[in-house]
Amino acid sequence: MSLDVASLRTAFPSLASGIAHFDGPGGTQTPLVVGQAIAQTLTGPLSNRGTLIASEQHAEDAVAAFRRAAADLLGADPRGIVYGRSATQLSYDFAKHLSRSWGPGDEVVVTRLDHDSNVRPWIQAAERTGATVRWIDLDVDTAELDLSTLDEVITERTRLVAVTAASNLLGTMPPVRTVADRAHAVGALVYVDGVHYTAHQVVDIAALGADFFACSPYKFLGPHCGVLAASPELLESIHPDKLLPSTNVVPERFEFGTLPYEIMAGVTAAIDFLAAIDPGDATIRRERLIASAASVHERELAVRTRIEAELAALGDDVVVHSRAANRTATLFLTFPGRSSAAACAMLAERDVLAPSGSFYAIEPFTALALVDDAGLRVGLAPYTSDDDVERLLAGLREFVTG
Structure with a gap:
């Protein structure tokens, strides 16, 4: 089944701003259900983890649900899921x-x-x-x-x-x-x-x-944090510095201080949202994630192909550096004789966000040996609409011909 982008977009309050977001590689927009999960967990009742009272149990449940959800997303063991700030x-x-x-x-x-x-x-x-x-x-x-x-x-x-x-x-x-x-x-x-x-x-x-x-969950519709997956057995062989009274149990020996239960609940909600995008007949979350990802990938590939064709029509005015045979729906562009920062600014005036920079990828950026001190990055997300794409392309056409 083709991805219903119009329906999907209704889940994102931020898209009502009218901004066409192509900044997904730096961080995606967030569905309402993720914010609700964070707020509901944070406003409790919520205490430090335990099992004696509901507020303690809610914290325990948030951690356990986070590990299960992340494990389903990554094909991992919940006992090998480590939470991190980034x-x-x-x-x-x-x-x-x-x-x-x-x-x-x-x-x-x-x-x-x-x-x-x-x-x-x-x-x-x-x-x-x-x-x-x-x-x-x-x-x-x-x-x-x-x-x-x-x-x-x-x-x-x-x-x-x-x-x-x-x-x-x-x-x-x-x-x-x-x-x-x-x-x-x-x-x-x-x-x-x-x-x-x-x-x-x-x-x-x-x-x-x-x-x-x-x-990083915030790159796939979730809150700002990091997740690491490894086998529990491998984690058992690693002994980090830690506070004396803190647990030595894996994976928690790697998670320092009190965990942000509300953020973990937000990650779980984001993964559940991804699984519900286009699950078909699948009922198990891992299988629903796989089915939904296939639908999103099909859509992103079609949109990327369209953008690439339109950019090719602009000839030598645009250089697409993303040319590997196997790659994501992300394009890195420069404009000979023109500044990518100027392209970014011109698009922003039209409420189109495609940022310019090297994006902390200093090694590949340096290897490209660009005359420009930055490049324009165009990243697609599940909520990218045909209208977003047309506004992006119209802006780029105007930039290179103006």
Whole structure:
């Protein structure tokens, strides 16, 4: 069944503003039910966790429901779901945890495709411990990772490989499983940044070969926070610094301080919303998520194809840097002889939000060696309408011809 975008949009109060949002890679709009779940949980009754009284039990239930929902979304075990303030915070936390045993002679592998949150924490951890950093390069002509030297980069000295499942800048979805298989062959762990990927694909961390998979619910209709998935057994082998009286139970030994039960309830509501978009006959939440994601993906691919065709008609006035064979519905554009920031400003005057920048993806942005100091990013979301697209395209036509 085709995605009913008009009906879907009625669930988002913010869309009444008239803004055409193409800023989803930086954070999507939020359905009313997510805000309601947050408010209802926060206004209680709500206390610290326990089982003696309703307010305590509500906190317990919010945590348990969050772990189950996130596990269904990611194809994970609820006992391996770790809450974090953000994906960046989780990367820094686990870089600290995992690097405890690193030293001179050990190696860490990062890529030129990743957001800096899956690069800098590992580089800084390596610097502290004396480990060596090695790189998987980006082929800028294809916007793909260059895996021709994979066997040379990932060696018996490699302790961890950090790789994105999808570039937040270019949309490129590299062959994570190929990288993971090479890493596992030499006994290395694989930390996957799934922030952009989770918003556009069905996640199966086992199929990806991810030992750790991090994502951000606010990129897929939820509140601002981070989620990490790993096997409970792997988490059991990691011992973080923690307060003496705090629990040592996994995954809670990695969650410092009192959890924000209301935000966790918001994540659960967002995942339930995703599962209800177009579930077909499926009844189990994981299956409903898969069916709904397929419908959204079909729609996003059709819209991306339309935008690409219209941009191609503008000739050399627009350069589309998102050109990998396997990629999300995100496009990174520059305008030879013109400023992408000016394009962003012109669109904003028309209530079209397509932001310009490098979006913390400093490695791929630097590799592109652009004359412009930024680029325009156009990201699609489930609520992107045909009218939104026409307004975007009309604005870009006017910008390049004006």
